[in-house]
Amino acid sequence: xxxxxxxxxxxxxxxxxxxxxxxxxxxxxxxxxxxxxxxxxxxxxxxxxxxxxxxxxxxxxxxxxxxxxxxxxxxxxxxxxxxxxxxxxxxxxxxxxxxxxxxxxxxxxxxxxxxxxxxxxxxxxxxxxxxxxxxxxxxxxxxxxxxxxxxxxxxxxxxxxxxxxxxxxxxxxxxxxxxxxxxxxxxxxxxxxxxxxxxxxxxxxxxxxxxxxxxxxxxxxxxxxxxxxxxxxxxxxxxxxxxxxxxxxxxxxxxxxxxxxxxxxxxxxxxxxxxxxxxxxxxxxxxxxxxxxxxxxxxxxxxxxxxxxxxxxxxxxxxxxxxxxxxxxxxxxxxxxxxxxxxxxxxxxxxxxxxxxxxxxxxxxxxxxxxxxxxxxxxxxxxxxxxxxxxxxxxxxxxxxxxxxxxxxxxxxxxxxxxxxxxxxxxxxxxxxxxxxx
Amino acid sequence: xxxxxxxxxxxxxxxxxxxxxxxxxxxxxxxxxxxxxxxxxxxxxxxxxxxxxxxxxxxxxxxxxxxxxxxxxxxxxxxxxxxxxxxxxxxxxxxxxxxxxxxxxxxxxxxxxxxxxxxxxxxxxxxxxxxxxxxxxxxxxxxxxxxxxxxxxxxxxxxxxxxxxxxxxxxxxxxxxxxxxxxxxxxxxxxxxxxxxxxxxx
Numbered sequence: 001x002x003x004x005x006x007x008x009x010x011x012x013x014x015x016x017x018x019x020x021x022x023x024x025x026x027x028x029x030x031x032x033x034x035x036x037x038x039x040x041x042x043x044x045x046x047x048x049x050x051x052x053x054x055x056x057x058x059x060x061x062x063x064x065x066x067x068x069x070x071x072x073x074x075x076x077x078x079x080x081x082x083x084x085x086x087x088x089x090x091x092x093x094x095x096x097x098x099x100x101x102x103x104x105x106x107x108x109x110x111x112x113x114x115x116x117x118x119x120x121x122x123x124x125x126x127x128x129x130x131x132x133x134x135x136x137x138x139x140x141x142x143x144x145x146x147x148x149x150x151x152x153x154x155x156x157x158x159x160x161x162x163x164x165x166x167x168x169x170x171x172x173x174x175x176x177x178x179x180x181x182x183x184x185x186x187x188x189x190x191x192x193x194x195x196x197x198x199x200x201x202x203x204x205x206x207x208x209x210x211x212x213x214x215x216x217x218x219x220x221x222x223x224x225x226x227x228x229x230x231x232x233x234x235x236x237x238x239x240x241x242x243x244x245x246x247x248x249x250x251x252x253x254x255x256x257x258x259x260x261x262x263x264x265x266x267x268x269x270x271x272x273x274x275x276x277x278x279x280x281x282x283x284x285x286x287x288x289x290x291x292x293x294x295x296x297x298x299x300x301x302x303x304x305x306x307x308x309x310x311x312x313x314x315x316x317x318x319x320x321x322x323x324x325x326x327x328x329x330x331x332x333x334x335x336x337x338x339x340x341x342x343x344x345x346x347x348x349x350x351x352x353x354x355x356x357x358x359x360x361x362x363x364x365x366x367x368x369x370x371x372x373x374x375x376x377x378x379x380x381x382x383x384x385x386x387x388x389x390x391x392x393x394x395x396x397x398x399x400x401x402x403x404x405x406x407x408x409x410x411x412x413x414x415x416x417x418x419x420x421x422x423x424x425x426x427x428x429x430x431x432x433x434x435x436x437x438x
Numbered sequence: 439x440x441x442x443x444x445x446x447x448x449x450x451x452x453x454x455x456x457x458x459x460x461x462x463x464x465x466x467x468x469x470x471x472x473x474x475x476x477x478x479x480x481x482x483x484x485x486x487x488x489x490x491x492x493x494x495x496x497x498x499x500x501x502x503x504x505x506x507x508x509x510x511x512x513x514x515x516x517x518x519x520x521x522x523x524x525x526x527x528x529x530x531x532x533x534x535x536x537x538x539x540x541x542x543x544x545x546x547x548x549x550x551x552x553x554x555x556x557x558x559x560x561x562x563x564x565x566x567x568x569x570x571x572x573x574x575x576x577x578x579x580x581x582x583x584x585x586x587x588x589x590x591x592x593x594x595x596x597x598x599x600x601x602x603x604x605x606x607x608x609x610x611x612x613x614x615x616x617x618x619x620x621x622x623x624x625x626x627x628x629x630x631x632x633x634x635x636x637x638x639x640x
Contacts, residue, residue, distance in 0.1 A: 011485035043482055044521050047451035078567035079518075079560065082483050082525030089515050121518065121560065128517035 001173055002312075004066040005035045006059075008073040008084030008122075015108045015146040016072035018154055023070065023106075026155070026162070027169055033070065036062055043082075044089035051094040054340045059087065060097040061342030065312025068102040068176040069133070071126075075109050075118035085125070092130035099132040102179040104172040106141040106165075108149070114142030136175045139168045191307035196299060198264040198289035205262050209287070216287025254352035255279055261346045263290045263306060278330050279321075279351045309336035310344045321351075329355045440470040440612055443498075443505040447512035447523040447546075447561075449478030454547040454585035455511035461593055462509070466608055472509070475501060477526035485532070495529035499536040507541035507615045508572070514548050514557035519564065531569035535632045539625050541618045542572040543611040545580040545604075547588070553581030571628050573621065575614045578607050 005024060007017035017035070024033035040055040042048075050056055063069060073080050091098055105122055107115030119140060126133040141164065143149055149156055156162050198211060206220045213219060220226070227233055230241045240248065249256060250271040255278055258267035265288050274280035285293060294302050308314050317334040324330050333350040362368060444459040456474070463472040480494050502508055512519050530536055544561055546554030558579060565572040580603060582588055588596060595601045 009485075010482060012487050043449065043525065044515070045449045045478070047449065076483075076528050077524075077531055077564045077569050079524060079564050082521045082528055085516075085518070085524055086482070086521035089521055092516055117563070121563075124556075125516045125518050131516050 001031050001067050001176060002065070003031050003033045003068050003070055003176075004062050005033045005070045005072065006038060006084070006087070007035065008038075008071060008081050010039050010081075010083040011074075014074070015143075015149075016074050016106075018150060019106060019108050019143060019146075020070065020072045022150070022154060022156055023165070023169065027166065030166075030169060031173060034062065034066075038083060038087050041083070041087050041090065044086045044093070046093065049094065051090060056090045056095075057341035057343065059342075060091060060095050061312075061338075063091070063097040063101060065342075066101075067180060068104065068172065069098070070104045070106065070172075071122065073105065073107045073115055073118045073122050075107065075113065075115040078117045079121045080118045080125070084122075088125055088131060092128075092132075096130065096132065098126065100179070100183050101133050102172070102176040103133045103135045104139075104168070104175075105135060106143070106168075108143040108146040110146060112144040114144035114146075116140070116142055134179050136172055139171055141165060141168050190311065191300075191304045194263060194303040194306045194310070196263050196289060196291035196294070196302060196306075198262045198291075200262050202260060202262045204260060205264070211264060211287050211289055212292065213287065214284035217283070220287060254350050255281075257281070257347075257349040257351075259290055259306075259347045259349065261310070261344050264288070265290055265293055277351075278324070278328075278353060279332065305334055306347065309334060309347055312336070312344075324353070327355060328353045329358065440506045440615060441504065442470055442472045442507050442509055443501050444472050444474045444509040444511070445498075445523075445526070446474060446476055446478075447510055448520060449476075449522045450513075453513065454549070454582070454588065455513055457589055457593055458545065458547045458582060458585070458595075459509065459511050461589065461595055462604070462608065465594070466605075469608070470612065473501065473505070477522060480522075480526055480529055483525050483528035483532070489533050491529060491532055491534055495526075495532075496534060498526070499530055499534045502530070502536035502540060505540075507543065507611065507618075508537070509543045509545065509611075510561065512544065512546045512554055512557045512561050514546065514552070514554040517556045518560040519557045523561070524564065527564055527570060531567075535569075535571075535629070537565065537570045537572040538628055538632050539618070539622075540572050541611070541615045542574045543578070543607070543614075544574065545582070545607075547582040547585035549584070549586055551583040553583035553585075555579070555581055569632065571632060573618050575607075575611055578610065580604055580607050 005020040007014055007020050009016050020033070020035050024035060027033075036059055038055075038059070041059070042050050042053070042055070071084070073084060076082075088098075103126055105119050105126075107119050109115040109118075119142070123135050125131065126135050143161070149158070149161070151157050156165070198205075201207065206224055209216060209219045209223055221228065228242050230243060232239055232241055233245060235245075249269040252269060252271075255272075256267075256269045257265065257279075259265050265285060267286060268281045270281075270283060274282045290302065290306075291299065305317050309317060315336045319332040319334070321330045321332055330351065330353050335348040335350065337345045337348050339345050358369075444463065446453060446456045446459055448455050459472070459474055463474060466472065475498055477498070481492055510523070512523055515521070527537075542565055544558050544565075546558050548554045548557075558581070562574055564570065565574050582600065588600070590596050595604065
């Protein structure tokens with residue numbers, strides 16, 4: 001379950017932020033909590049509408065994509081802080097991301113009251129029309145005398161408090177499910193709206209150039225007077241020439257593909273011929289709508305994956321692609337990309353063979369792969385157990401005939417259609433290593 | 439003649455709460471001197487560890503210190519006082535305590551029909567907190583609903599019944615200010631206690 005946490009304070013030091021961090025870390029096996037910063041949100045002013053600012057849009061997008069919200073509020077002057085109130089005012093003026101959203105309130109304070117009045121007040125504010133959040137009734141979590149509540153490692157000291165917090169959080173998880181059921185399923189067939197023919201456009205779409213053309217890159221480049229060769233490009237964080245950028249991307253030990261928010265395939269790091277690639281691409285394909293790069297039968301699966309990434313159901317979709325023999329374990333990672341406002345900007349698809357990394361790790365740590373007797377799939381060959389599945393088509397492995405399932409209830413971030421093999425967590429921990437097979 | 443500080447509880451350019459206070463300043467000019475104070479330029483309260491209170495806040499605090507009482511006109515956003523007003527009250531209780539035992543009259547104007555009933559209740563609760571300890575005039579509520587239609591072109595209140603109510607309450611507030619001067623037996627304790635809830639010691 002994907003939750004976002006908002007600490008209602010912009011103070012230099014906030015125990016409420018600490019409390020949220022504790023919840024995020026300590027209960028990570030129950031919920032996936034992302035803590036959102038409200039530091040940069042300006043004071044609400046209806047004469048100076050900042051609804052479209054990065055900080056407000058970022059919060060709004062993150063809240064919309066989350067299953068529920070946890071707000072940790074301090075108490076100032078018997079009420080919530082102005083900074084938190086200002087955020088809620090922005091989120092109830094022109095946009096209403098909290099509408100129908102399950103919310104859990106917690107709070108920490110220096111005195112023994114533990115933000116009791118602020119919590120009541122916050123409840124009333126969240127339930128007002130325009131905000132329309134659905135606050136979990138009862139289950140108040142008040143953390144008083146907070147200065148003594150945490151140890152040096154920022155963990156709550158009192159086991160009973162942790163127990164109660166767990167109980168409250170478990171109830172909230174159920175509450176979120178009930179409320180989101182009541183709100184009705186998020187249109188199960190929303191994925192059908194994904195247009196792989198790229199008929200729409202996004203602000204970066206290069207118009208007037210045939211997407212299907214083999215020389216789309218050259219034409220689009222001419223049309224936009226694109227930087228090239230020794231032109232400098234300012235990046236986050238550095239400055240490179242286009243040549244340097246190409247050296248850099250083409251030397252990545254993996255295949256990289258950029259599909260934009262309009263489902264147009266606009267880039268891959270061209271460092272090998274199609275026949276030598278794990279997921280083959282040809283220079284003529286760049287610019288194609290994604291529909292061009294997949295067989296018809298695969299389209300619904302691709303649409304479902306893209307839709308999960310676009311709507312934030314998951315931010316990373318992993319897919320082991322079978323059919324490469326026992327010496328390869330090819331992974332396709334589909335990573336959603338976002339701008340500073342949290343708006344979806346497309347997919348970064350990474351394709352790589354992780355076997356060299358696994359072998360490197362094993363040889364350097366003196367270990368061997370062993371079969372897990374409890375595993376549902378063969379630990380070593382994993383996905384290849386389904387070798388009968390047709391080899392994935394040219395551009396995207398997402399079209400492998402493995403129907404994507406709803407993202408995993410617990411983490412939301414991993415949505416493997418196959419059970420994770422036991423070897424994988426270890427592999428992840430050394431993923432920075434080179435693919436040197438020694 | 440009483441001197442009052444009137445806090446415009448909104449940062450909107452065309453606030454009807456500002457209009458209401460401007461009207462009172464003119465209409466009651468013979469009875470009292472009313473000084474309108476804006477809070478829109480105060481920075482967001484962030485409980486700075488260096489205890490630095492912005493100059494804009496200390497300037498307001500000084501005005502309140504010198505006034506016989508404070509009138510606050512509040513809008514209502516999301517069933518409560520707006521963030522910008524809450525923000526001002528946070529600064530005005532952070533190492534400075536201009537509101538302790540200060541007579542306060544709460545009024546409010548809203549576009550809708552309820553006229554800020556819930557924001558006023560919220561504001562009362564805030565002003566009653568140990569960090570602020572204001573002396574809020576009890577059992578008095580001036581709710582101006584449909585505030586966009588409430589004033590004529592000269593900025594005068596159109597509804598005579600509303601005007602009569604406002605005049606009555608304002609006159610009562612002047613009496614309340616005088617009575618509050620008699621309610622002085624806890625002043626010293628209050629002042630001492632407010633130092634003890636000093637945020638710095640938190």
